[in-house]
Amino acid sequence: MIKKALTLLIAILIAFWFLTPIVLIVLSSLTPSAEYYDPHRILPRSLTLNHLRSLFVTLGGWRATLNSIQVAGISIGISFLFGLPAAYALTRFVFRGKNSIRLAILLTRSFPVLIIGIPLLTLYMRIGISDTLLGVALAHTSMVLPFVVLISSSIIGGISVEYEEAGMIFGLSRFASFMRITMPLVLPGLAASAIFAFIMSWNEVFVAAILTVGNRTLPAHILNAAMTAPDYFKFAAGTIMAVPAMIFIFFTRKYLMSLWGISLK
Amino acid sequence: MAEVKIEGVKKYFGDVKALNGIDLTIEDGKFVVLLGPSGCGKTTLLRCMSGLEKLTEGKIFFGEKDVSNHAPKSRNVSMVFQSYAVWPHMKVYDNIAYPMKIKKFDKQEIKKRVMDTAKLLGISELVDRYPVQLSGGQRQRVAVARAIVLEPAVLMMDEPLSNLDALLRVLMRSELKKLQERLGTTTVYVTHDQVEAMTMGDLIAVMKDGVIQQYGKPEDIYHKPSNKFIAGFIGSPQMNFIDVEVKKNDSMHLLAPGIDVECTPEMSEKITRGGFSKLIMGIRPENIHHVADKNAIPIKGTVYFSERLGAETIVHLKAGDMRIISRIAGDEVFEEDTPMNMYVPPSKIHLFDPESEESILD
Numbered sequence: 001m002i003k004k005a006l007t008l009l010i011a012i013l014i015a016f017w018f019l020t021p022i023v024l025i026v027l028s029s030l031t032p033s034a035e036y037y038d039p040h041r042i043l044p045r046s047l048t049l050n051h052l053r054s055l056f057v058t059l060g061g062w063r064a065t066l067n068s069i070q071v072a073g074i075s076i077g078i079s080f081l082f083g084l085p086a087a088y089a090l091t092r093f094v095f096r097g098k099n100s101i102r103l104a105i106l107l108t109r110s111f112p113v114l115i116i117g118i119p120l121l122t123l124y125m126r127i128g129i130s131d132t133l134l135g136v137a138l139a140h141t142s143m144v145l146p147f148v149v150l151i152s153s154s155i156i157g158g159i160s161v162e163y164e165e166a167g168m169i170f171g172l173s174r175f176a177s178f179m180r181i182t183m184p185l186v187l188p189g190l191a192a193s194a195i196f197a198f199i200m201s202w203n204e205v206f207v208a209a210i211l212t213v214g215n216r217t218l219p220a221h222i223l224n225a226a227m228t229a230p231d232y233f234k235f236a237a238g239t240i241m242a243v244p245a246m247i248f249i250f251f252t253r254k255y256l257m258s259l260w261g262i263s264l265k
Numbered sequence: 266m267a268e269v270k271i272e273g274v275k276k277y278f279g280d281v282k283a284l285n286g287i288d289l290t291i292e293d294g295k296f297v298v299l300l301g302p303s304g305c306g307k308t309t310l311l312r313c314m315s316g317l318e319k320l321t322e323g324k325i326f327f328g329e330k331d332v333s334n335h336a337p338k339s340r341n342v343s344m345v346f347q348s349y350a351v352w353p354h355m356k357v358y359d360n361i362a363y364p365m366k367i368k369k370f371d372k373q374e375i376k377k378r379v380m381d382t383a384k385l386l387g388i389s390e391l392v393d394r395y396p397v398q399l400s401g402g403q404r405q406r407v408a409v410a411r412a413i414v415l416e417p418a419v420l421m422m423d424e425p426l427s428n429l430d431a432l433l434r435v436l437m438r439s440e441l442k443k444l445q446e447r448l449g450t451t452t453v454y455v456t457h458d459q460v461e462a463m464t465m466g467d468l469i470a471v472m473k474d475g476v477i478q479q480y481g482k483p484e485d486i487y488h489k490p491s492n493k494f495i496a497g498f499i500g501s502p503q504m505n506f507i508d509v510e511v512k513k514n515d516s517m518h519l520l521a522p523g524i525d526v527e528c529t530p531e532m533s534e535k536i537t538r539g540g541f542s543k544l545i546m547g548i549r550p551e552n553i554h555h556v557a558d559k560n561a562i563p564i565k566g567t568v569y570f571s572e573r574l575g576a577e578t579i580v581h582l583k584a585g586d587m588r589i590i591s592r593i594a595g596d597e598v599f600e601e602d603t604p605m606n607m608y609v610p611p612s613k614i615h616l617f618d619p620e621s622e623e624s625i626l627d
Contacts, residue, residue, distance in 0.1 A: 160350065
């Protein structure tokens with residue numbers, strides 16, 4: 001009984017710890033400016049969408065959001081195009097240096113992308129893709145691709161190779177067997193990892209800010225525009241950043257859990 | 266249906282020689298069992314025949330056709346996998362129908378064949394279910410149905426019964442055998458279970474270290490094992506191996522503590538020709554009796570231990586510092602530590618060269 005109550009208490013505390021800032025951010029972003037600066041009020045009497053609207057419309061937030069989606073889309077596309085075959089090879093074939101390759105891929109994740117930001121900028125200027133979405137997307141790919149390779153390889157590894165071999169025995173080529181037998185089985189997992197990759201790119205701010213001036217992604221744009229604006233704009237920006245990620249996580253939480261090897265059963 | 270001919274097949278994984286020169290001919294319509302301990306290469310050989318593994322060296326023919334470099338899909342083979350590999354995202358019906366869908370069969374034809382095959386295996390009621398809703402035994406029937414629905418040239422089975430419980434295994438053993446007899450499909454069956462091999466195989470190929478040790482009818486493998494490994498691998502409890510010395514007076518004798526075998530003319534001739542002074546004598550437990558037969562050779566010892574199994578009794582006899590195991594029909598009581606004589610018919614004695622471990626009699 002006491003143990004149960006204690007567990008509940010701790011759970012509530014943890015929930016408070018994480019939820020309070022989010023609630024305050026969302027609330028502040030919806031508070032009219034007059035009430036926001038009223039020192040006698042904590043909770044607003046009325047809510048307004050004005051801050052969000054002006055951030056989106058007048059301050060160019062909508063365009064930045066579209067940029068973010070494009071960048072994430074391109075980088076996920078490239079990552080899966082190269083990452084999936086790599087993951088397949090790492091899982092299904094035995095070859096020399098396999099473990100070293102796996103380790104090298106993991107190692108790239110230990111470098112913050114920030115480090116390559118400046119060198120990338122000079123390189124991009126030379127080849128003429130600085131301040132482009134493609135440039136940011138490629139930089140994000142360097143962060144997303146290793147993640148996709150490692151996660152996809154563990155997802156593919158979770159599917160018995162005999163399913164695929166059965167496909168090959170009963171009339172499919174190796175490629176067709178992968179596409180028609182293994183793919184449907186790994187698709188939910190891959191979708192979940194794609195969403196996670198999306199959030200990685202969506203949240204990345206430093207490289208995006210370094211590499212672009214005009215074509216900024218949402219976080220880079222906010223860093224630029226909202227940080228010099230009144231507080232409630234900052235909170236509005238925070239809301240815009242947090243909500244999509246939260247929605248995605250909400251719908252894929254079950255898969256994300258199993259992606260990282262935590263079984264829910 | 267086809268005859269399978271394997272010529273000089275080698276398969277290396279890096280430095281590991283999984284198959285080290287295999288020659289094997291499987292007649293059309295025969296049920297052949299590849300038998301051996303784990304790591305002997307039996308599964309690798311099967312996978313090479315199916316095309317899932319590429320050969321390092323050698324050739325494989327189905328009938329007249331050289332299929333050595335063919336992809337699995339163009340070999341017209343089918344396989345029952347150890348894990349069944351029934352595709353979990355398809356219903357039973359679609360699992361069985363899939364090989365035909367790939368080959369673009371007519372819808373009506375597919376339906377007829379699926380239902381016929383499902384009926385043959387007693388899974389007609391299950392066709393609308395997903396594999397997760399099936400028991401292990403049912404899943405296996407689906408795997409078998411999928412494998413036979415298209416009448417393959419060669420049907421391959423990789424330890425199909427090893428994931429079933431003991432009772433079901435005995436049942437499926439006879440069912441698979443009956444099914445194969447009915448279909449007449451050339452079948453290659455991999456197992457490490459000697460009982461499965463003995464009961465199901467028309468022919469058995471015993472393998473060890475990537476080499477076929479002996480290929481023959483079950484009764485020949487049992488009665489005339491060509492070396493000590495095979496003799497020990499087939500039969501339970503294991504064959505007794507006794508180190509004996511060759512003594513020659515007026516006639517030839519094989520001597521060990523408590524044992525004095527007077528050689529038959531055939532034995533004497535073989536021993537003399539090989540010039541052996543020492544041999545390994547092999548006697549199967551079921552050939553050692555406690556009742557004296559005419560001509561039977563006595564083994565003198567004391568009862569060390571006896572296991573009463575009801576239908577039979579396993580007696581451990583101590584002769585010198587050797588332990589000889591005998592299997593006696595019926596429920597018999599043997600007092601421990603009492604002297605006892607056991608008897609072996611001379612025709613049931615196997616002799617092996619202690620150097621090469623090859624049989625010298627057969």
